[in-house]
Amino acid sequence: xxxxxxVFITIILIFCFILPTSAAFLPHMVFARExxxxxxxDELSYRFSNFEANWNRFQLGGSLTISTIxxxxxxxxxxxxxxxxxxxxxxxxxxxxxLRMSHSGGWGFSYQSLGSTLSPLNAPLQIDExxxxxxxxxxxxxxxxxxxxxxxxGLISDFIxxxxxxxxLQHQFGQLYLSGLFVRIITPQFQTDTQEYEAxxxxxxxxxxxxxxxxxxxxxxxxxxxxxxxxxFSFDYSLAQKEWRLNTExxxxxxxxxxxxxPDLPNYSVSWTPGILITYSNNLSPDxxxxxKAGFLSPQFxxxxxxxxxxxxxxxxxxxxxxxxVEVTWEQLLSANFRLNNRLICMFPVEFDTKKRLNYHWxxxxxxxxxxxxxxxxxxxxxxxxNYSYSKKQLxxxxxxxx
Numbered sequence: 001x002x003x004x005x006x007v008f009i010t011i012i013l014i015f016c017f018i019l020p021t022s023a024a025f026l027p028h029m030v031f032a033r034e035x036x037x038x039x040x041x042d043e044l045s046y047r048f049s050n051f052e053a054n055w056n057r058f059q060l061g062g063s064l065t066i067s068t069i070x071x072x073x074x075x076x077x078x079x080x081x082x083x084x085x086x087x088x089x090x091x092x093x094x095x096x097x098x099l100r101m102s103h104s105g106g107w108g109f110s111y112q113s114l115g116s117t118l119s120p121l122n123a124p125l126q127i128d129e130x131x132x133x134x135x136x137x138x139x140x141x142x143x144x145x146x147x148x149x150x151x152x153x154g155l156i157s158d159f160i161x162x163x164x165x166x167x168x169l170q171h172q173f174g175q176l177y178l179s180g181l182f183v184r185i186i187t188p189q190f191q192t193d194t195q196e197y198e199a200x201x202x203x204x205x206x207x208x209x210x211x212x213x214x215x216x217x218x219x220x221x222x223x224x225x226x227x228x229x230x231x232x233f234s235f236d237y238s239l240a241q242k243e244w245r246l247n248t249e250x251x252x253x254x255x256x257x258x259x260x261x262x263p264d265l266p267n268y269s270v271s272w273t274p275g276i277l278i279t280y281s282n283n284l285s286p287d288x289x290x291x292x293k294a295g296f297l298s299p300q301f302x303x304x305x306x307x308x309x310x311x312x313x314x315x316x317x318x319x320x321x322x323x324x325x326v327e328v329t330w331e332q333l334l335s336a337n338f339r340l341n342n343r344l345i346c347m348f349p350v351e352f353d354t355k356k357r358l359n360y361h362w363x364x365x366x367x368x369x370x371x372x373x374x375x376x377x378x379x380x381x382x383x384x385x386x387n388y389s390y391s392k393k394q395l396x397x398x399x400x401x402x403x
Contacts, residue, residue: 059088067398077395079107085125094136098146100129129163142168148181150208150221153249153277153317154307156232157181157206157223160316162305166204179208185305187228202228204305215240221251227304230255244282251275253301275301277319287333294326295319299351318361320388323347325359339367341379349387359385365396373402 062085070077083103090096103125131144142148145165150157166183185204203225210219217238224231234251255270275297283289297308299322307316318327325347332340347359365379376399383392 057090064401138172140170151236155249158307177210248278273298291329296324
């Protein structure tokens, strides 16, 4: 009994000494928890403040075009959607990262569609450009996948429609500019009677030297190593005045097949053959602009990466190899919100088999601008190339948005 009393008294004494001590630590535990919460809130607030402070380093935007295209029949038009997105980051005062993505497709088409001329709408986003851009007072460099053109007209080297993948360098020495392009390109897959050649990669080199002042630019362009043995060079000249501008490029192209890579192919070669483009642009009034272009391209003038239509799918030039003619582009502002656009080219072949016939391409449209970023365009297109066995007629309605 005495042992039980002694144990009970001992427990009471222990609790008498411990409880005040534990109670003394409770305020400190509460304060520590509040401090931890405050630290987390301060850290989160710092992150948001840092993000807001650096938000001007980022630029986001894009474009969306929804169009209907009728192939000579208005009863069942095709619907096409084109989406473009860009994301730019200013890493520092001289270095910038640029990302361009696109998505194109037709409504109502799937991967299993047979005979469809349109890609499916559920195709994934394509990365058009992803590059680092370094610029200071005398330098402009690109590294990655980017769009590039050698000169204003890009007659012998142009990667506007098909982005280049590699490195582009430009350095300024006063009024002298030196540019160089080193990229990797794809040799397409093809088959002969005796052997099938898989697609492969090879190097592509081009360079430019230009002299410039406030109104004149004179450049010399060189492609010493093009696609599978092509070589070319050109001279270009630009003159810019207050109301008008003149651009011209005179080029020569040659091709000698590398027999080391293609031993069973015939020794195909093209001696130096010419091509020339001349463009005159004039702002006739604040509401009217006119551009006249003349061209002569020999039948074998076929640089693989050029601004010509065969390489850029009508996005750059409408002239073709083996063509000579004139192109006229006229834009008229009808009112504050309506604009009329017309583009017409008439060409004759330089060499022809049986009959020399007129080839023409006309594109006209009327656009309604609801805001600087929202417009609706209605137009028609006729393309008749009898010497090239091609014909196209269509009406289209486009809704263009920028955001």
